[in-house]
Amino acid sequence: MVDKYAVFGNPIEHSKSPFIHTLFAEEVNQNICYQKICAPIDGFKNMVLSFFLDGGKGANVTVPFKEQAYELADELSEAAKSAKAVNTLTLLENGKIKGDNTDGVGLVTDLTASFGSLNQKNILLIGAGGAARGAILPLLQSNITSLTVCNRTHEKALNLVNEYSIFPQVKAREVSEIDSDFDIIINATAASLSGDLPNIPLSSVENANCYDMMYQAGLTSFNLWAKDNGAVKVQDGLGMLVGQAARSFEIWRNHQPSVECQHNVISKLREILESK
Ligand code: NDP
Numbered sequence: 147m148v149d150k151y152a153v154f155g156n157p158i159e160h161s162k163s164p165f166i167h168t169l170f171a172e173e174v175n176q177n178i179c180y181q182k183i184c185a186p187i188d189g190f191k192n193m194v195l196s197f198f199l200d201g202g203k204g205a206n207v208t209v210p211f212k213e214q215a216y217e218l219a220d221e222l223s224e225a226a227k228s229a230k231a232v233n234t235l236t237l238l239e240n241g242k243i244k245g246d247n248t249d250g251v252g253l254v255t256d257l258t259a260s261f262g263s264l265n266q267k268n269i270l271l272i273g274a275g276g277a278a279r280g281a282i283l284p285l286l287q288s289n290i291t292s293l294t295v296c297n298r299t300h301e302k303a304l305n306l307v308n309e310y311s312i313f314p315q316v317k318a319r320e321v322s323e324i325d326s327d328f329d330i331i332i333n334a335t336a337a338s339l340s341g342d343l344p345n346i347p348l349s350s351v352e353n354a355n356c357y358d359m360m361y362q363a364g365l366t367s368f369n370l371w372a373k374d375n376g377a378v379k380v381q382d383g384l385g386m387l388v389g390q391a392a393r394s395f396e397i398w399r400n401h402q403p404s405v406e407c408q409h410n411v412i413s414k415l416r417e418i419l420e421s422k
Pocket of ligand 1: 249274277298334339342
């Protein structure tokens with residue numbers, strides 16, 4: 147019987163996960179079934195449990211269910227505990243469901259591929275929502291020199307950073323206090339979704355590498371602004387999407403999709419995005 151996987155979200159029509167995982171499986175001549183499942187807002191837990199009872203081996207989880215998946219899991223990885231959110235569920239041999247969060251690994255892998263090693267880098271993370279939360283531990287584990295977190299609502303950045311007070315490298319700063327001392331600036335806000343910009347000073351992006359977690363055809367509003375104001379290089383979050391999927395695939399199938407395969411998937415997705 148073909149192994150069954152799925153991505154749960156609401157809405158879910160836009161999801162690229164079935165496409166990505168099918169290409170990962172083809173690389174190693176494996177045959178998997180990967181569906182999109184739109185769960186009702188109040189019916190996520192029941193649908194996931196039925197999926198696993200019905201033979202499902204693993205599931206990805208996207209907006210708005212990552213926190214519910216965190217609550218549902220019987221066991222949690224370190225990354226999931228830190229993110230307080232789960233994007234990958236796996237049925238273990240003992241029948242328990244394990245929750246993991248692979249978004250941060252996807253981000254770090256793509257940052258490294260785009261800008262080189264993160265070793266000794268000074269990083270600015272803008273945002274304090276779910277995506278920023280998932281990024282903090284993997285960034286702190288990448289031998290960086292400093293991680294500064296700023297957010298439109300400063301209190302949220304302060305609260306987030308307080309959870310990592312054992313790491314001296316991480317601090318919160320008001321958006322208005324941001325200077326130009328950063329090697330890499332990551333936009334983890336939802337501002338680009340509406341064509342807006344986080345309100346950091348112009349001078350901060352000059353000579354920095356800039357990364358927008360959002361992706362779209364052409365440059366995002368943040369990357370366009372950063373490029374126009376002297377950023378060395380800009381990159382969007384399409385590689386992060388593929389990187390988090392690669393880590394999920396590895397957890398489920400015990401095989402990490404090759405770098406070539408991941409690049410190929412990113413190129414194909416980029417072509418599809420640009421053709422629309
Ligand atoms: P959340 O809703 O959890 O958080 C939104 C964050 O954006 C908050 O910090 C909020 O600030 C800030 N924000 C929203 N609008 C603005 C604005 N106009 N100006 C400044 N700040 C703003 O969203 P997520 O964390 O889940 O997602 C954030 C982004 O990351 C989205 O663009 C999403 O598409 C992307 N993403 C990409 C992934 C990938 O694989 N490439 C994976 C996950 C997310 P405040 O606290 O003040 O409200």
